[in-house]
Ligand SMILES: O=P(O)(O)OC[C@H]1O[C@H](OP(=O)(O)OP(=O)(O)O)[C@H](O)[C@@H]1O
Ligand SMILES: O=c1cc[nH]c(=O)[nH]1
C-alpha cells in the first residue's frame with residue numbers, strides 16, 4: 212500500500228523511501244549526499260502520492276496497431292507545490308520530477324531559534340517572503356517541508372495557504388520526518404489537511420529537534436553550520 216493511514220497522519224510506505232531516509236539520517240552522509248537524498252525522497256514521495264491519493268481513469272487510445280483502452284492519472288495538471296524555504300528546496304526538486312507541470316509557490320518561514328522553544332512547545336516563526344500562484348477548487352496543493360517538528364512552521368504556512376486556497380482544494384502537508392507533537396498539532400488546527408510523512412519519530416528534545424530525526428535539514432542540505 213503506497214500510503215498507510217495511521218491514527219495520526221499517514222505514512223508513505225515504500226521500501227525505497229525508508230531506505231533513502233535511513234541514508235539521510237546517518238551522520239556520515241555529507242552535504243552533497245544529503246541534498247541528493249532529499250531530491251530522491253521527494254521523487255519517491257511524489258510517485259507514492261500519485262499512486263495512493265490520485266485517481267486513475269480509463270481513456271481510449273490508438274496504438275500504431277489498433278484502438279485500445281489505456282489509463283491516465285487525473286489531476287496531474289492541477290497540482291500546486293509549496294516550497295517552504297529553505298530545507299524544502301531539494302525535496303521540491305524531487306517532487307517536480309513526479310509533477311512536472313505543477314505550479315509552484317514559495318514561502319520563506321523559519322523558526323526563530325534565538326527566541327527558543329516556548330513552554331507550550333512552539334516556536335515563533337519569521338515569515339519573510341510569500342509568493343503563491345492562483346489556487347483553484349480542483350487543485351491538489353502539496354505543502355512540502357522535510358521536517359515537521361513542533362508544527363509551528365507548518366501551521367503558520369498552512370494558515371497563509373488557507374487565505375488563498377478555496378475550500379474545495381485538497382491540501383496535503385508532506386514531510387520526510389515528523390514528530391508526534393507536530394502531526395497532532397496540524398491535525399488539530401487543520402482537520403481537512405492530510406498529513407503525509409515517511410516516518411513519525413519518537414519525540415522532540417528540549418531544543419525542538421526531532422529524535423532520532425536527522426538533525427537540521429536546512430543546515431545539512433545547504434552546508435551551513
Ligand atoms: O515544526 P517546526 O518546529 O516549526 O520545525 C520544522 C521547521 O524547521 C526547519 O526549518 P528551519 O526553521 O530550520 O529553517 P531552514 O529550512 O532555513 O533551516 C524545517 O525545515 C521546518 O520548516
Ligand atoms: O529536527 C529538526 C527540527 C526542526 N528542523 C530540522 O531541520 N530538524
Ligand SMILES: [Mg+2]
Pocket residue numbers: 298427428429430
Ligand atoms: Mg534549519
